Amino acid sequence: MADFDLIVIGSGPGGYVTAIRASQLGLKTAIVERSELGGICLNWGCIPTKALLKSAEMYESLDHLKDYGLSVEKRGFDFAAVVQRSRKVAAQLNSGVTFLMKKHKVEVIEGTARLEKGGEAPKVVVALNAGGSRTVTAKHVILATGARARTIPAIGLEPDGERVWTYREALVPKTAPKSLVVIGSGAIGMEFASFYRALGSDVTVVEMLPRILPVEDEEVSKAAHKAFEKRGIKFRVPANVKQLTKTKSGVSLEIEAGGKAETLAADVAIVAVGIVGNVEDLGLEALGVKIDRTHVVTDGHGATGVPGLYAIGDVAGPPWLAHKASHEGVHCVEHIAGLKPTNLSSPIPGCTYTTPQVASVGLTEAQAKEQGLEPKVGRFPFRVNGKAIAAGELDGFVKTVFDGKTGALIGAHMIGHEVTEMIQGFTLAMTLEATEAELQATVFPHPTMSEAMHEASLDAYGIVLHI
């Protein structure tokens, strides 16, 4: 008889949400965590960075007080206090997960898990943090071990905790570096670039691909590039990183941009060149788990092909997003419990919390064309939106992509103030399989920035009202 119905390995937003859902479904559940409950997301990722960025945003807004008829005598910041606040926020949420596990009667096993051949599902052998080892069995095991920053030691892209950082070191700096080079312009790279730039660092971002935020719609990338440059962030795009070396005073980064070699000097380098799945030392090879480029291969429900073993979230592949992990986890455990979850194809939004923010869901215009669709595209700039003008948040726009044949909303792309709070509207529309008719028929409250979403939906069909 197995000890549990389900053992979840990893307690990030994928793992702990899965455990809660399992408990709701009446499964006796345990969760194994080697470090902190809540995983990277709320201890070293999503949440603490948002705390830092809020400080940065508030500080930056002081530059514009005069525009609003306000003034302050003396401005400044206490860097240690900014970081401390971020850690406090993380700690609060970490204890929140502890409470949730208790409430849902999920047994938390603190230690590092390893799988061995078992009965219905692989056995889980945990090297306990407190010392010793404990072997537990379950009918089902879900891997939710997450991912970590990719490093490339061969060319020096490897954190040393001092001058070369990943997100982890970048979250708890002792001081703000005078100069900073960020390698990689994805969401993580750009958020740190935005944060440190706001607090006065001289920031240069190096991107290998032809444009920054390369997964976003091209128009959004372009607008973001301009907005960041306006804030003083420098870019080398596209540029190949040849070698990162530590010097006496900092780092030296050799790059090649436009056929020309260049050496960038900075106090600190942040490496944000992607993510690799945490698939090592779990005993996966011996079980015959299929792994493709550091990610566990799964079917649509998270099954790995090894009886009783599933994988969800970052370790099961991109997009590497907390909400995608939670979503997959819930789906997987509902599937295990014999429910027929209907949410498999839900679109997954992506958000970048820079200033201005970027948010998107679904296909870009270019992707829609690549798929042979004939997209109908609408746009609406915030600069003519009443609420945006009143708030002084004129940057950015909303872009909608509809399938020209069926009218289905297939993508939405936004850049601007707090757009990360608005993208859910389009996500909900896509989940409900809305067409332009429903979006156009929806009454958006006035005055709000969300009216730009309505206008962009009208614009795609040539009936935009306020331009």
Added chain:
Amino acid sequence: MSIDVLMPALSPTMEEGTLAKWHVKKGDNVKSGDVIAEIETDKATMEVEAVDEGVVEDILIPEGSEGVKVNTPIARLAGEGEAAAPPSPPAPKTEAKAEAPAPAAKSPEPPKAEAPKPASAPAPAAAKVADGGRVFASPLARRLAEQKGIDLSAISGSGPHGRIVKADIDRAQPGQAKPAPAATPGSAPAATPTAPRQHATLEQQGIPAGSYDLIPLDGMRKTVARRMTDSFRDVPHFPLTIDLEIDGLLAARTRINALLEKEGVKVSVNDMVMKAAAVALKRVPEANASYTPEGIAMHHHADIAMAVAVPGGLITPIIRAAETKGLAQIAKEAKDLAARARDKKLKPEEFQGGTFSVSNLGMFGIKTFASIINEPQGAILSVGVGEKRPVVRGDKLEIATVMSVTLTCDHRVVDGAIGARWLEAFKALIEEPLTMIV
């Protein structure tokens, strides 16, 4: 007890049809096997035979009703010996179109006093469901169903609470390889797509109402419109034209027909074209192929679909495995198929499928034309008139009977070189018809 007679599916893909004619009326005795009605689909008229015995208690769907969904009760039989029960209230009505003659509510026999009053006129077309309940479907699913002409009430939903979502509609009409092919001769741009593109009305385009007569779209017209629009829009097609000298072919035909006279068989040029096409397809098998998302289907036989003009449209009955059949056999089959096509008496399996089409407008004096691909076939041959034309032989001008043919190719399977090689093989066979039997 009463037995409902249901609208039959005449083919696996049939979703609805027109109840063309009733052969029985209320009170008639029917025996199993009696023809009770005629059903018209987009391609054929079929007779419906009674399965059970009994007295016709009620005719639920009047003659001439269009868009009658498969499995809708169309009549009710009272079991033998039973008295016919009072007429039932109008059955949940399908999308009886306004122009359908004599809807049940206006039936000449008024319902008896004790019978419940019919609620009102037949349900409007918008009420999509037979049992009166609401159909839950996503907005996109509704639109796709409308565009594809799928009845939502016939679909079960896989979304939350059984809601119909896009995936259900996609499953309901998988792929393109669907029913009743039809090749239109010529590039017929007049085909009206059935998908509700946002058409301006004729009035909006300056043609006043009353200045024309409107002929309702029948099943065949809708099918021709839909299939030709889909094909012309979605299949990357190109034409290849070649001239054939057919004096040898005509001479051979005269001799063959003299031999076959006793049997009462007459071979036409078109029969010889079909035979040559089939043999050429065996010699260049790459042209006897269909594009599918899974791969290129290389057909084992040359099933030649021949376009036959019929009143109100056209249909493409098929000579199966034509490469294995002699000219006399092909001529006999073609004659029979064409005659039954004109009478709308073809069985679905006689006009569905086919690996290659032949369309001939030579009899109208058309010189060349390029037909629209008859999906999922890889190519279609358009045959023009055979006429005397000047030809240059050596440095001399001579007269020969020349016929131009055009092969329209689906570039996804039949590239230019393949099409050209097929035409080369076909030309050799036509110009030296003896080689057809080698």
